Amino acid sequence: xxxxxxxxxxxxxxxxxxxxxPQPSYGGTTSDLPExxxxxxxxSLPQVSEPDVVRHYxxxxxxxxxxxxxxxxxxxxxxxxxxxxxxxxxxxxxxxDIHPLQPSRTIQGVxxxxxxxxxxxxxxxxxxxxxxxxxxxxxxxxxxxxxxRSYHRSxxxxxxxxxxxxxxxxxxxxASAAVCGLEVVQVKSTxxxxxxxxxxxxxxxxxxxxxxxxxxxxxxxxEPEIKEIAALVHSCGGxxxxxxxxxxxxxxxxxxxxxxxxxMHINLHKTFSTPHGGGGPGSGPVGVTKALEAFLPNPKVxxxxxxxxxxxxxxxxxxxxxxxxAGQVSGFMGNxxxxxxxxxxxxxxxxxxxxxxxxLSTLSANYIKESLKDCxxxxxxxxxxxxxxxxxxxxxxxxxxxxxxxxxxLDYGFHAPTIYFPLLFHQSxxxxxxxxxxxxxxxxxxxxxxxxxxxAAENPQTVLDAPHSTPVRRLxxxxxxxxxxxxxxxxxxx
Ligand SMILES: *Cc1c(COP(=O)(O)O)cnc(C)c1O
Numbered sequence: 001x002x003x004x005x006x007x008x009x010x011x012x013x014x015x016x017x018x019x020x021x022p023q024p025s026y027g028g029t030t031s032d033l034p035e036x037x038x039x040x041x042x043x044s045l046p047q048v049s050e051p052d053v054v055r056h057y058x059x060x061x062x063x064x065x066x067x068x069x070x071x072x073x074x075x076x077x078x079x080x081x082x083x084x085x086x087x088x089x090x091x092x093x094x095x096x097d098i099h100p101l102q103p104s105r106t107i108q109g110v111x112x113x114x115x116x117x118x119x120x121x122x123x124x125x126x127x128x129x130x131x132x133x134x135x136x137x138x139x140x141x142x143x144x145x146x147x148x149r150s151y152h153r154s155x156x157x158x159x160x161x162x163x164x165x166x167x168x169x170x171x172x173x174x175a176s177a178a179v180c181g182l183e184v185v186q187v188k189s190t191x192x193x194x195x196x197x198x199x200x201x202x203x204x205x206x207x208x209x210x211x212x213x214x215x216x217x218x219x220x221x222x223e224p225e226i227k228e229i230a231a232l233v234h235s236c237g238g239x240x241x242x243x244x245x246x247x248x249x250x251x252x253x254x255x256x257x258x259x260x261x262x263x264m265h266i267n268l269h270k271t272f273s274t275p276h277g278g279g280g281p282g283s284g285p286v287g288v289t290k291a292l293e294a295f296l297p298n299p300k301v302x303x304x305x306x307x308x309x310x311x312x313x314x315x316x317x318x319x320x321x322x323x324x325x326a327g328q329v330s331g332f333m334g335n336x337x338x339x340x341x342x343x344x345x346x347x348x349x350x351x352x353x354x355x356x357x358x359x360l361s362t363l364s365a366n367y368i369k370e371s372l373k374d375c376x377x378x379x380x381x382x383x384x385x386x387x388x389x390x391x392x393x394x395x396x397x398x399x400x401x402x403x404x405x406x407x408x409x410l411d412y413g414f415h416a417p418t419i420y421f422p423l424l425f426h427q428s429x430x431x432x433x434x435x436x437x438x439x440x441x442x443x444x445x446x447x448x449x450x451x452x453x454x455x456a457a458e459n460p461q462t463v464l465d466a467p468h469s470t471p472v473r474r475l476x477x478x479x480x481x482x483x484x485x486x487x488x489x490x491x492x493x494x
Pocket of ligand 1: 076077136137138139170172173214218243245246267282284
């Protein structure tokens with residue numbers, strides 16, 4: 001163990017101080033605080049010098065893995081590089097120092113950005129209008145389903161309680177439908193991995209509120225029968241919901257609006273390069289067709305007759321009688337810091353370069369797939385979009401599983417792909433390289449994946465015991481999930 005791997009509490013020494021606080025600008029002292037707000041005894045913090053604090057946090061950050069550290073091919077998550085200019089713009093005082101309750105007339109620039117990002121997203125997706133209020137993809141799904149339900153109810157149709165979801169769907173799809181009070185009905189995939197239209201047909205009747213799909217689906221495959229599926233669902237009176245988590249390969253190529261979708265969300269933290277991981281921050285804008293615009297949640301940015309932008313429907317203000325909004329899904333107007341990052345990303349690329357995102361991410365994924373399919377089992381060999389799935393090693397006799405391969409990759413400095421999802425195969429390894437990686441990086445990853453396959457055959461124990469070089473070795477994942485140790489005190493007690 002290195003000296004600085006010690007817990008900061010172990011380095012503590014009575015009387016040492018790692019900070020200096022400014023004198024209060026009002027000239028008072030802490031004893032001016034009312035008695036009931038003052039601590040009776042001092043909080044037990046480690047007493048260390050400033051360099052010790054700096055080293056503690058810097059060393060902790062080095063134990064982490066991020067897109068800025070290395071290649072992060074986590075399928076379904078679109079871990080593309082987050083350009084640093086996004087951060088600069090989001091940190092500008094003009095944006096960072098505003099308050100969500102400021103009067104509209106003092107934030108015209110901010111409301112203009114809200115409007116402009118909404119129109120860019122409409123142009124990219126073929127939707128008519130967007131709300132930027134939801135905080136994540138799953139939150140967008142819930143919002144979109146609330147819009148769907150409000151639409152049916154506005155026509156006096158209360159019988160539509162079912163949502164059709166493919167068996168390959170991301171877990172948030174059925175979960176969001178259930179949270180929205182809708183019933184989930186599953187439709188099967190064909191052996192080729194796309195929605196089975198024959199299985200879908202008998203499910204369609206006047207109890208169907210709509211169908212949720214992502215395209216390309218979670219196997220990275222484009223659904224070739226999407227137009228027929230949309231027509232079938234529409235003909236029974238249902239609406240089509242597009243889970244936009246897989247929008248990246250379509251950017252600049254095809255638009256969900258043109259495929260027959262009525263409602264969709266976008267994960268700005270996936271497709272539009274805002275940072276994510278560890279639960280946030282995120283943003284899940286929801287777009288709808290013209291006919292559904294009125295159901296988008298409040299608050300909204302509206303244009304007054306004097307071409308002035310105004311926030312309409314803030315909580316606490318009386319709604320107008322004809323307000324059909326599907327409620328309110330966030331305290332204010334979403335994660336504005338994330339919205340700014342996505343806006344910056346789109347403006348930096350511009351119309352011409354946005355068109356290259358989809359084709360390049362598709363090329364990267366197919367390049368890796370074709371380069372590894374002789375040593376990893378490729379259950380569905382067709383051309384993929386931005387990601388694809390292997391089902392473990394081609395040679396299953398070595399005893400090396402997908403989990404072992406994922407752990408061994410860490411030793412070579414790569415983040416693991418998504419593993420054991422989708423659930424359609426036992427040994428799923430889902431790889432998504434994105435368009436921001438160079439050919440050299442893709443080649444290095446291919447090389448390491450091939451090397452692991454050789455190790456599995458010649459020296460399987462090395463792979464079974466991996467990782468060897470990470471700050472902690474292989475964890476007992478069940479105990480880590482069931483009994484997480486979240487405080488240093490528990491660590492010492494254990
Ligand atoms: C990531 C993802 C979601 C959920 O999005 P969050 O922003 O994580 O809530 C939904 N569907 C698919 C296919 C995804 O990959």
